[in-house]
Amino acid sequence: MKREIPLIITFSVGVLLILSVFIPPTEHWGETFSLFFDIIAVFAFFLGGGNLVRTHISKLSGKKAGWVYSAVTLAAFFFMLAAGLFKIANIGGIGAPVTENGSLFQESFNYVMNPLGATMYALLAFFIASASYRAFRAKNREATILLVAAFIILLGRTPLGVAVTSWIPDSWDIFQIPNMAIWIMNSPNLAGQRAILIGIGLGVASMSLRVILGIERTYLGEDKG
Amino acid sequence: MVSTANQGDRRCATNLIRLLLVTFAVLLTFLHNRALADNSAVDTSSVVSASITPLAPPTSLVVSDHVYDNAERLDLVWVPSIDDKLIASKLIEYRVYRITDSGDGQRIAVLPAGANSFSDENVESGHQYSYYITSVGADSEFPSISSEPIEPEREWLNYHLISLLLICMIIGVAITYFIETARRGKKLFIRRIAGLEAIDDAVGRATEMGRPILFIPGIQDMDDVGTVAGVTILGRVCRVVAEFDTKISVPTSRSLVMTAARETIKTAYQTAGRPDKYSDDMSNYITDEQFGYVAAVNGIMVREKPATCFYMGTFYAESLLLAETGNSVGAIQIAGTSNPMQIPFFVVACDFTLIGEELFAASAYLSSEPKQLGSLKGQDLGKAIALTAITIGVIAATGSSAWHIGWMQDILNALESIFLTR
Numbered sequence: 001m002k003r004e005i006p007l008i009i010t011f012s013v014g015v016l017l018i019l020s021v022f023i024p025p026t027e028h029w030g031e032t033f034s035l036f037f038d039i040i041a042v043f044a045f046f047l048g049g050g051n052l053v054r055t056h057i058s059k060l061s062g063k064k065a066g067w068v069y070s071a072v073t074l075a076a077f078f079f080m081l082a083a084g085l086f087k088i089a090n091i092g093g094i095g096a097p098v099t100e101n102g103s104l105f106q107e108s109f110n111y112v113m114n115p116l117g118a119t120m121y122a123l124l125a126f127f128i129a130s131a132s133y134r135a136f137r138a139k140n141r142e143a144t145i146l147l148v149a150a151f152i153i154l155l156g157r158t159p160l161g162v163a164v165t166s167w168i169p170d171s172w173d174i175f176q177i178p179n180m181a182i183w184i185m186n187s188p189n190l191a192g193q194r195a196i197l198i199g200i201g202l203g204v205a206s207m208s209l210r211v212i213l214g215i216e217r218t219y220l221g222e223d224k225g
Numbered sequence: 226m227v228s229t230a231n232q233g234d235r236r237c238a239t240n241l242i243r244l245l246l247v248t249f250a251v252l253l254t255f256l257h258n259r260a261l262a263d264n265s266a267v268d269t270s271s272v273v274s275a276s277i278t279p280l281a282p283p284t285s286l287v288v289s290d291h292v293y294d295n296a297e298r299l300d301l302v303w304v305p306s307i308d309d310k311l312i313a314s315k316l317i318e319y320r321v322y323r324i325t326d327s328g329d330g331q332r333i334a335v336l337p338a339g340a341n342s343f344s345d346e347n348v349e350s351g352h353q354y355s356y357y358i359t360s361v362g363a364d365s366e367f368p369s370i371s372s373e374p375i376e377p378e379r380e381w382l383n384y385h386l387i388s389l390l391l392i393c394m395i396i397g398v399a400i401t402y403f404i405e406t407a408r409r410g411k412k413l414f415i416r417r418i419a420g421l422e423a424i425d426d427a428v429g430r431a432t433e434m435g436r437p438i439l440f441i442p443g444i445q446d447m448d449d450v451g452t453v454a455g456v457t458i459l460g461r462v463c464r465v466v467a468e469f470d471t472k473i474s475v476p477t478s479r480s481l482v483m484t485a486a487r488e489t490i491k492t493a494y495q496t497a498g499r500p501d502k503y504s505d506d507m508s509n510y511i512t513d514e515q516f517g518y519v520a521a522v523n524g525i526m527v528r529e530k531p532a533t534c535f536y537m538g539t540f541y542a543e544s545l546l547l548a549e550t551g552n553s554v555g556a557i558q559i560a561g562t563s564n565p566m567q568i569p570f571f572v573v574a575c576d577f578t579l580i581g582e583e584l585f586a587a588s589a590y591l592s593s594e595p596k597q598l599g600s601l602k603g604q605d606l607g608k609a610i611a612l613t614a615i616t617i618g619v620i621a622a623t624g625s626s627a628w629h630i631g632w633m634q635d636i637l638n639a640l641e642s643i644f645l646t647r
Binding site for chain 1: 528548
């Protein structure tokens with residue numbers, strides 16, 4: 001029964017939710033089931049929090065490599081937990097939400113968490129530069145096409161691209177670099193993206209059907225379909 | 226004579242007094258009437274102001290039931306006020322009023338000038354509703370004629386989606402047919418996927434180098450089909466990992482994914498005959514925060530220098546941050562994502578990338594089970610339908626716009642009615 005019950009639930013819910021898309025009185029069922037998922041995920045969060053604490057306490061107590069990071073992680077975890085749970089230095093007191101501007105919890109989030117996240121995101125600019133350098137080396141025919149297309153788009157989106165080809169008459173304006181960049185983005189690029197999207201859509205349908213019919217069970221911790 | 230003179234004076238005085246009284250009465254009457262006129266204007270000012278130029282109300286208000294819904298919506302359409310079209314229009318806005326079957330009128334919406342439609346989504350089956358719209362000026366409001374009462378109706382099948390339902394059924398039947406065909410033992414051709422063929426080599430490399438394998442199942446939860454695909458691939462990878470007795474680490478950004486990943490790894494180790502090698506520490510929860518997760522995983526990469534990195538699931542901006550760090554530590558990298566925007570980043574930074582549906586096909590491909598491979602063939606039929614429809618659509622669109630061929634426009638319209646859902 002331990003194996004059958006999850007499969008029965010998966011099949012029933014899967015079929016119901018597919019049908020609910022086509023039957024107007026049941027079209028809100030998807031949102032309702034998402035709420036069920038959120039409730040389960042909240043309970044799972046305790047599991048995640050517990051795992052985080054256990055892992056880092058283990059590293060700290062064993063003075064394993066990088067234990068200092070574990071100490072910082074645990075300190076930050078318990079600090080935010082206390083600030084949110086006990087509403088320490090909360091604007092409006094214990095009855096007010098912790099997300100009010102000026103509360104310790106929200107200020108910590110705004111002035112510590114957000115800048116740190118933004119810092120990580122900003123690193124993307126440097127990573128894009130290094131990845132582009134590797135990708136755009138004209139090693140073969142495909143890479144050369146990629147390089148030329150990238151160069152046109154890069155130039156077409158800068159004032160230099162406009163200035164360089166502005167002398168081309170309007171009757172031949174497709175050869176102006178900004179227009180070439182627009183054409184590359186709207187025609188070959190969009191066509192390729194849509195082809196991938198159609199493939200993904202069909203892949204999702206096939207995968208979902210395998211899961212609903214119980215052919216694919218690996219995610220349930222079962223090996224054989 | 227004196228008495229005659231006195232009598233004449235008295236008569237004059239009397240007439241004068243009468244004249245004054247009449248004048249006073251006329252004045253009073255005039256003031257009274259003006260006061261009445263003022264009061265009358267005040268009483269009606271809530272609807273019509275006599276002191277300003279009146280605004281024309283909207284006309285031809287039509288209320289209809291929204292088709293194929295759960296009796297939750299009525300659609301209103303009207304012809305805007307003539308004043309709405311004037312350059313210096315005094316019309317500021319339209320107000321929509323709803324009258325329920327109990328007779329209560331209630332303002333339900335304020336719309337900007339120029340509006341000519343509105344949908345009331347707060348109606349219920351079993352009640353009748355009528356509406357009127359008012360043109361609103363600076364200090365006046367002019368109502369339209371009320372619409373006929375109407376009751377929202379409930380439909381049991383959304384006919385707008387009937388073509389989608391049919392396509393789903395065709396693909397579903399095809400997948401089931403090919404699964405049964407494969408189950409009966411017919412050999413099905415599945416094209417080679419380089420990224421999946423490389424899994425054994427990638428795991429072997431990590432074993433030879435004595436370094437761990439890092440598997441990232443995306444940053445979404447288990448309600449995302451990309452994550453489910455990632456976890457199923459994890460199961461297949463872990464069986465090879467268990468056979469090679471290599472160390473694997475699966476940091477997750479969701480608690481439920483951690484639980485599912487642990488179950489999957491445990492089963493893979495049991496299947497490989499190495500249950501004793503399994504440990505819960507193989508999968509850990511990091512954080513739900515996107516860039517916090519990236520920082521932690523990048524830290525793991527830099528410290529532990531994994532020989533192989535797998536990225537299978539749904540990724541966003543973190544894709545390149547992770548893959549470039551993996552590249553910098555010299556790991557062989559295999560990626561697959563359901564997010565088309567992130568595929569180029571993985572292509573440039575990873576050794577192998579599963580594109581589009583390959584991520585969802587990976588589990589079936591790796592399992593080599595006939596039932597699973599059959600589902601891939603069914604999926605191919607869907608692709609064939611899409612390819613045929615696109616080819617016909619492109620030819621029809623070109624023919625109808627370039628040479629104005631009528632029957633090609635008809636084909637185009639037919640394809641739009643089948644594939645475009647409203």
